[in-house]
Amino acid sequence: MLKQLPTLETKRLRLRKLCMQDAVDMYEYASDPEIANLGLWLPFHSIEDSLKDLTEVIEGYDKGEIFAWAIELKNANKMIGRIGLGDYSLKNARAELGYASNRRYWGKGLMTEAVKQIIDFSFINLAMNRIEAVCLPENVASIRVLEKVGMQFEGVKREYTFVRGKFDDLNLYSILKREWQEAKTNFANKTTPY
Numbered sequence: 001m002l003k004q005l006p007t008l009e010t011k012r013l014r015l016r017k018l019c020m021q022d023a024v025d026m027y028e029y030a031s032d033p034e035i036a037n038l039g040l041w042l043p044f045h046s047i048e049d050s051l052k053d054l055t056e057v058i059e060g061y062d063k064g065e066i067f068a069w070a071i072e073l074k075n076a077n078k079m080i081g082r083i084g085l086g087d088y089s090l091k092n093a094r095a096e097l098g099y100a101s102n103r104r105y106w107g108k109g110l111m112t113e114a115v116k117q118i119i120d121f122s123f124i125n126l127a128m129n130r131i132e133a134v135c136l137p138e139n140v141a142s143i144r145v146l147e148k149v150g151m152q153f154e155g156v157k158r159e160y161t162f163v164r165g166k167f168d169d170l171n172l173y174s175i176l177k178r179e180w181q182e183a184k185t186n187f188a189n190k191t192t193p194y
């Protein structure tokens, strides 16, 4: 099943497998210090960093180990970011969502659109029961995205990460399948904006 990672479509986006041709577009956002800082990775210094990352992702696809999609703008065929599920446990039917995008495309609802699609895919096609996400407490845009898709704040993982040269707290959010189903039902009955 994992080897068959499908292309998913939303109104404005195509979520597809990453490929080596994404190196330049990936470098454009992954080298941005603010994005790297909020996304908890070290900024890329050259296209070689993209190529290395993409090689690992593609090897992961071949082994059936990775759920990672390029976020591509349909009307421009431009790769603007990435979204994926990590730290998954099939036994416990849970996974952790992660994402980042090029700042030129922020504030247009695009990541919210992508996240909703991956949550739908996770519950419908991957039989997940719980999708969680973590972010820095100061990452207000990410927190807003998670709230907009119906995730609930669970608490703070104290001093959970050391990526930025110091221990940082992370906020933990999650949505359960039954909550997602309820939101879908309410949307069908026009009582919530999911």
Ligand SMILES: CC(C)(COP(=O)(O)OP(=O)(O)OC[C@H]1O[C@@H](n2cnc3c(N)ncnc32)[C@H](O)[C@@H]1OP(=O)(O)O)[C@@H](O)C(=O)NCCC(=O)NCCS
Binding pocket: 034, 035, 036, 038, 039, 040, 098, 099, 100, 101, 102, 105, 106, 107, 108, 109, 110, 111, 112, 113, 133, 134, 135, 136, 139, 140, 141, 142, 144, 145
């Ligand atoms: C987080 C991120 C993916 C959001 O992408 P995006 O396409 O701009 O997201 P959306 O447009 O769907 O939603 C962003 C929301 O945050 C809000 N927002 C953005 N900056 C904000 C700020 N400084 N204060 C309050 N709200 C803010 C936007 O107004 C929008 O909410 P709204 O629709 O209610 O107006 C993007 O900022 C990013 O790539 N950040 C760096 C990497 C990262 O943080 N990854 C997540 C790590 S867990």
